[in-house]
Amino acid sequence: MSTLANERSKSYAIIGLGKIGTAIAQAFAREGIEVAVAARRPLDMLATQIGPSLAPQRIEDAIKADVIILAVPFATHQDIGRAAESWQGKIVIDATNAYDVPPEELGGLPSTAAVAKAFPGAKLVKAFNHLPASVLAQGSKTSQGGRRIVFIASDDDAASASVSTLVDKLGFAPIELGRIGEGGLLIQARGRTWGQLIFQDLAKFG
Numbered sequence: 001m002s003t004l005a006n007e008r009s010k011s012y013a014i015i016g017l018g019k020i021g022t023a024i025a026q027a028f029a030r031e032g033i034e035v036a037v038a039a040r041r042p043l044d045m046l047a048t049q050i051g052p053s054l055a056p057q058r059i060e061d062a063i064k065a066d067v068i069i070l071a072v073p074f075a076t077h078q079d080i081g082r083a084a085e086s087w088q089g090k091i092v093i094d095a096t097n098a099y100d101v102p103p104e105e106l107g108g109l110p111s112t113a114a115v116a117k118a119f120p121g122a123k124l125v126k127a128f129n130h131l132p133a134s135v136l137a138q139g140s141k142t143s144q145g146g147r148r149i150v151f152i153a154s155d156d157d158a159a160s161a162s163v164s165t166l167v168d169k170l171g172f173a174p175i176e177l178g179r180i181g182e183g184g185l186l187i188q189a190r191g192r193t194w195g196q197l198i199f200q201d202l203a204k205f206g
Contacts, residue, residue: 007165012036013057013065015080017043019133020095021071025050026137027170038062039072059083067166069093069128074101074111081118088121091159095128097198099189110188112153112180123159126180127152127167130187130198140171146203147173153184173204 012028013036014021021037028035029051037047038059047054062068063084070077074096081087098111106114116124128136130151140148150172154160164174177183177197186197 007162010067010162010166011065012067012069012166013038013062014069014071015039015059015062016070016072017046018071018073020128020136021069022046022050023133023136024069024071024095024128025054027140027172029053030139031170033169036062036065063090065090067091067093067162069095070115071095071128074098074115077115078118086121087119090119090122091125091162092116092119092122093125093127093163097129097189099194100192101189103191110180110185110190112184112188123154123156124180125152125154125156125159125163126184126187127163130195131201132199135201140173142201142203144203144205146205147171149173149175149202149204151175151177151187151197153177153180153187155179155181175204 014025015038017037017039025037032053034053036055036057037043038057043056047056070092094112094115112124112126127150142148150167152160152163152174160176167174186195188195
């Protein structure tokens with residue numbers, strides 16, 4: 001199977017439909033891309049309001065997808081990690097922010113590297129976290145006509161490229177920053193400090 005065909009065949013799920021999860025789900029709905037959505041509360045009515053390409057599921061079923069977008073509060077990520085016996089081969093997109101979490105609680109690691117410990121075997125990618133939900137919900141096009149940038153960081157090059165393809169399919173402009181502990185630090189919160197690219201609403205033209 002070609003790389004492009006492989007990307008087209010991937011299944012997607014969003015865990016958590018708070019403000020960020022809803023903004024991401026709206027991006028899927030605008031492009032008519034099928035995505036499972038799950039949370040600890042019933043989502044049928046909200047999913048219907050967002051668009052027909054959303055499929056409400058139980059968390060236990062949604063995490064069977066190839067690509068899982070983690071859009072829950074940072075403090076609850078371990079609960080989601082325990083929902084599967086194995087995360088082998090899956091891509092987990094970390095859209096959480098660990099602002100105000102003491103670095104010592106993370107073992108001195110970037111928050112996404114700490115999240116990875118709860119998803120053994122998964123390929124962790126940081127994305128969709130640097131914009132406020134209200135900005136992300138405005139969609140991929142800026143008022144100036146450019147494509148809104150979504151930054152991506154991962155220690156797995158293939159996973160980073162796969163998420164870049166998804167971001168592009170959703171209409172946004174993907175910018176890969178490299179490894180989580182290097183360029184990825186620009187979109188990580190550390191203690192009460194935000195990474196330098198967080199909240200930066202940037203666009204790509206042409």
